[in-house]
Amino acid sequence: MLLELRGVISGYGNLDILHGVDMEVDNGEIVCIIGPNGAGKSTVLKTIFGLLKPKGGTIFFAGEQIKGIDPHRLIRKGISFVPQDKNVFLSLTVEENLAMGAYTRPNMVEKGKELVFSRFPSLYDRRDIRACYLSGGERKLLAIGIALMLEPSLLLLDEPSMGLSPKYKKALFDKITEINQGGIPILIVEQNAYKALKISHRGYVLDMGKNKFQGESGELLVNSQIKKLYLGG
Numbered sequence: 001m002l003l004e005l006r007g008v009i010s011g012y013g014n015l016d017i018l019h020g021v022d023m024e025v026d027n028g029e030i031v032c033i034i035g036p037n038g039a040g041k042s043t044v045l046k047t048i049f050g051l052l053k054p055k056g057g058t059i060f061f062a063g064e065q066i067k068g069i070d071p072h073r074l075i076r077k078g079i080s081f082v083p084q085d086k087n088v089f090l091s092l093t094v095e096e097n098l099a100m101g102a103y104t105r106p107n108m109v110e111k112g113k114e115l116v117f118s119r120f121p122s123l124y125d126r127r128d129i130r131a132c133y134l135s136g137g138e139r140k141l142l143a144i145g146i147a148l149m150l151e152p153s154l155l156l157l158d159e160p161s162m163g164l165s166p167k168y169k170k171a172l173f174d175k176i177t178e179i180n181q182g183g184i185p186i187l188i189v190e191q192n193a194y195k196a197l198k199i200s201h202r203g204y205v206l207d208m209g210k211n212k213f214q215g216e217s218g219e220l221l222v223n224s225q226i227k228k229l230y231l232g233g
């Protein structure tokens with residue numbers, strides 16, 4: 001298993017939000033986390049990425065315990081995180097934003113940019129434009145591009161489709177599938193539960209900080225309880 005969470009307890013200050021969460025991501029997979037607002041989905045990603053220090057449980061990445069390790073060290077170990085918002089530098093150009101994604105390893109900047117531009121040609125066309133002038137969809141691509149600069153071995157995505165028009169949503173989900181097929185395992189949190197299950201191999205339903213359901217995405221999609229509770233009937 002590439003990533004393995006066991007009994008993770010985490011939250012903010014004295015407030016526990018995750019009450020013993022178990023989760024796994026294997027090489028090759030897209031795994032989604034769905035569930036209602038406030039369920040703790042973003043808290044899971046922030047805890048994996050070391051932004052929150054868990055009070056209990058274990059987190060293994062590539063066979064190594066990573067619980068409590070700082071984000072900059074996790075980036076070096078191959079984990080990239082695209083937060084729900086504030087995920088680009090608005091005053092910098094597209095190209096400068098991408099360079100920020102590799103600031104810890106300046107010798108990777110050129111290769112990383114080539115890789116990202118080949119995957120997202122629309123970003124290449126806008127490379128000299130400041131991020132504040134990009135559309136919402138382009139900004140999302142840029143945020144993912146920044147996270148791809150160091151060729152991560154695990155990509156954590158928080159609500160990538162939030163705020164996008166249906167056309168951009170489809171394009172974005174297609175890109176996510178392509179990135180995964182290019183060899184990068186992905187753990188994705190999504191409001192759009194139906195679409196998330198459609199593009200992922202396995203899924204977890206998180207509710208009130210606990211595992212509620214889990215399984216192959218195809219099975220979760222046809223589960224009548226999940227349909228009723230989380231997929232809008």
Ligand SMILES: Nc1ncnc2c1ncn2[C@@H]1O[C@H](COP(=O)(O)OP(=O)(O)OP(=O)(O)O)[C@@H](O)[C@H]1O
Binds near residue numbers: 012040041
């Ligand atoms: N910085 C914070 N300080 C204190 N409580 C927080 C903080 N961030 C989130 N919470 C609380 O933690 C709980 C879980 O939040 P989290 O953001 O993980 O939920 P989520 O499942 O990602 O929800 P959403 O679908 O709305 O993004 C919520 O009750 C939220 O109010």
Ligand SMILES: [Mg+2]
Binds near residue numbers: 042159
């Ligand atoms: Mg969230």
